[in-house]
Amino acid sequence: MGKPLVLGNWKMHGTQRSAHALALGVVARAAEFSHVDVGLCPPFVHIPTVAAVVFGSAIRVGAQNVSERGEGAFTGEIAATMLRELGCTYVLVGHSERRQGYAETNAGVVAKYVHAHAAGLCPVLCVGETLAERQTNATETVIESQLEPLVARPDVVALLAHGVIAYEPVWAIGTGETATPAQAQSVHAFIRRRLAAVGPNVAQSVRIVYGGSVKPVNANELFAMPDVDGGLIGGAALKIEDFVAICVSAEQLRRGR
Numbered sequence: 001m002g003k004p005l006v007l008g009n010w011k012m013h014g015t016q017r018s019a020h021a022l023a024l025g026v027v028a029r030a031a032e033f034s035h036v037d038v039g040l041c042p043p044f045v046h047i048p049t050v051a052a053v054v055f056g057s058a059i060r061v062g063a064q065n066v067s068e069r070g071e072g073a074f075t076g077e078i079a080a081t082m083l084r085e086l087g088c089t090y091v092l093v094g095h096s097e098r099r100q101g102y103a104e105t106n107a108g109v110v111a112k113y114v115h116a117h118a119a120g121l122c123p124v125l126c127v128g129e130t131l132a133e134r135q136t137n138a139t140e141t142v143i144e145s146q147l148e149p150l151v152a153r154p155d156v157v158a159l160l161a162h163g164v165i166a167y168e169p170v171w172a173i174g175t176g177e178t179a180t181p182a183q184a185q186s187v188h189a190f191i192r193r194r195l196a197a198v199g200p201n202v203a204q205s206v207r208i209v210y211g212g213s214v215k216p217v218n219a220n221e222l223f224a225m226p227d228v229d230g231g232l233i234g235g236a237a238l239k240i241e242d243f244v245a246i247c248v249s250a251e252q253l254r255r256g257r
């Protein structure tokens, strides 16, 4: 297992003031999880505020989305190079709320991945099945189709060696429902096996984090799974105590391994 990674996805929440306070609260506690990579992904407009607060600390800043194109006449879009210039390290690509609400396609998500990587960002590829897909035993087929445009391109597969995949079952996001540790482990292992088929080194080094109602009460058992390398945290990332507790869970398991 690589160094654990815990990312906070703040979604479309907060003001400049609350973003500043939240980032400051996490930075103040950073010594408690010094063996964990931690990133905060605020809304675009709060990135400069958060970047200024985390500057000089081990906490990194990320974005929740990026254009699949380079700079140009694309009204309302944000280029990967712009995020990099603002100091972003991470960027989420293909979050289910974007796949579902903004019709993002598997191919478009991979285009974002490639652009983000080329700009020097660490893209976090989000995958996951809906409840109906799980109930019809289609989970692996869906994950396979989400990974397909990636694994079909050897140049992109190589990028994954230092990359991150977030497994986020759609039915667990923001619902209070969490995948059981066994359910998470099973899908994470599937993703690793799938990547191993195209690049054994990639499968070993890629970090696969779990997202979907991770809270202080369930973080320990999820992070204890052998193929779970950390978490992508939504609601609980908006509360300093909860987010710090989750980071500390990752830290303890890292030390225990």
Ligand code: PEP
Pocket: 009, 168, 172, 173, 174, 175, 176, 211, 212, 213, 214, 232, 233, 234, 235, 236
């Ligand atoms: C997310 O949106 O990536 C997420 C995991 O949200 P929550 O933790 O609130 O389920």
